[in-house]
Amino acid sequence: MTLLRKRWLSVAVLTALGVLGGVVASLATTPTYEARSQVFVSVQGSSDSASDLLQGSSFTVRQVKSYTELATSPRVLDPVVEELGLTDDAASLAERVRAESPMDTVLINVIATDESARLAASTADAVASSLADVVGELETPAAGGDSPVQISTVRSATVPTEPSSPDLRLNLALGLVVGLALGIGLAVVRELLDTRVRSAPDVEAVTDAPVLGAIGYEADAPEHPLIVQESPQALRAEAFRRLRTNLQFLDLGDGARTVVMTSALPGEGKTTTSINLAITLADAGQRVLLVDADLRRPAVARYMGIEGSVGLTTVLIGKVGLRDAVQPWGSSMLDVLAAGQIPPNPSELLGSETMTALVGRLGEEYDVVVVDSPPLLPVTDAAILARRAGGAILVSGVGTIHRQHVAGAVAALGTVGARLLGVVLNRVPLKGPGASAYGYSYYEYASEPAPTGRRRARPAHGSRRRPGPGRRGRSGAAASLPEQPLPARGQAGSRRAPELVPERVPVGTGPGGTASFDEVVAPREGR
Template structure:
């Protein structure tokens, strides 16, 4: 399948997958309206009489018979026009018990022929089945008489052509209108088409990422994690991995495992975390991912590389006044500013005081030496970077790490923003390991085992640690 066809197929699936309920709802509504309209209409019945046209060719052989057949076929087309003529209809109404006008009779009638035959059919439609039969028979009889008059020579003699009623008017087995089954089916189809049109219109103006498929398709990289929505995580809390097996902790453990499989060919110890815009959840992902790796006994440090709007220290109650900026400016060493979370067992390098030149500091050789030194002392260094679409800092840091993961927020981040992030990172030569969809609406089927731990089932839900200030400056590595 070509790339363009895959794009169209994915768009169709994405629209239907996200808003299938709207298509179903409008389809049912369309079918219900069609059914109601059909039931409210007055049934109409049809009665059809069939006539046979014969041309008088006199005695002769096969040639004369063939010529007579051709003459009959030529005449039958003209006779269909005579069915609605005033002369035929006046005679038919006068000879029947119907109390209708010529115009009313004309609106109720239809005449047609069977191709390549000399058969002529007269059909009458009416809410009154008996009235339809009487009208069709009366018109057929009137037409026979009128044709006989027309085809008889002025001097008398045998008519050159005649009509014969071969089948008197027969009433249809049921009403020809409304066709309830057909109308209801068409209503369902029309409603579904309207639903699809509404969905595509909605999708045109609302292109937010809502599923892992959306995210992976927009970024062009695998989705390595999906974190369920939860108030504690949404408020920036760091989860307690030691005593809970909730949906969120399991999601971060799965992310930890997936990262190992994404990078099977080479080990990575420098990991960057970014997002398209603020509020997508990159910092929460950085901190909880660090806690999940620390759970395995690995030495982990989180580096706040957002020197413009740092939030890591604030999230965990650490001292944000000292940190990376001090090291890069030469006013402090790493051992002086690294803080340790004694509860979750990972270290933190905050951003430090505000600086006037964040991009230059992050792109400096000193930044490269700092990351190299951290790599030597830690199993994993997680760099929390600024959003990609606001400043170039994420691309600068991304060029120094082993890989970057992009965090998007379900129902908020747009697919265009994700695609732009992928384009910018690719242009900068940044390796993207994958993406994480954050704050996904909880699906019981997907997170059905949330709450299961080694000590039984936990009903406490997701709980951020209450003692966020358990930090100390340490020189132990």
């Protein structure tokens, strides 16, 4: 039944085509009429004794079968052709005439079909009469005398009022059965050949990583990418909060404050998933930094309405300090580091020691760092980042991505030794057979109308205080900070920013032995 619900359209279309085929076949077939004449075969005995009557009856029953075969012979039909003035010969007429006898009777039914109802009746009567004459000739004794076998007409043919063919109801029934069978067969074949990811078991077939969440999809989803901010009580927004909860209960390990969001192929919704996850984490009181590390097709700045020309790339090449590049967003504890200008060598830039140092430092300064990265299969950027971070979350578009693509993405992470934290199923249908598998068909939220406008808060770039002169004098390694655990449940937002903020991050080699960022910005406290 699940298969029929998933493939109901194919089954319905082929069933409808089968019924339509039955209608077309009925309309295209020339109507034919069938007339029936019935004769009785008897034997005249020499006496009326019981034994003679029994022998005569047995003889008649045996002979009836021969007479039915004789009815379509040229000897019987040639006189009919001549009598009715038909243009057909005996062989053609035999195709439209048949004779049959009910079992253990001496009755013979002569049936004739024709496109003309009147001619069908005339043909049936003429064949019955000709059969009686021929049988009389054949059964006449050689010594002379009358034939002991007599064939008498007991029912003359009547002119039919309705055609016997085509049978519309029969054709419709056959079309329905054939169409339904073809539809079910096609549904089974498509299901066997369809390798697209449609449910959690499809993902579990290629990886042991848990499915962390399922994000619903509606027709207006592209118009409302920041659903958590725009409609907090919507079903999709609740799905992101469940994803946040599952992520908090996941055993992330010591280095998993930085989470890389990626996908197997472009267009699966990793960027909007990254943004909404970051917003929900910040709404829970955690200090969150969202980093756009997709240096090939950056989209975070466009979605969030912030300045995108200054960001990760400009920080990595030393043109802008980190303090000036990080932008506060909204009223929650969320900072955003846009991608900046698109570089000619994204992979080399993301794989540099500078990026390694930045990832490590930001992981210490924020509760969670969410990194939006490129897809795994086209380029290696995400795999490089995932290895340097705490792990990766794979976003898979339901109905668009195939299982072999997911397997390839998992293999790409495994090749570099990166940890796959889990999988997020995106674009799950909110209605239909696939909805109940994720709980979308079982509840609704009674909420106030969602706001029509998008609430975006652009950062005030001049609000950050630049460091004093005394903070730029050191060229050595950055001061080490004690390990800061993630806040326990119920204490989100209770941590305060570290009092000691390192002035520089060691990122490689430069004049004097160390190149550095201008500073690492201290996260905001309880905005």
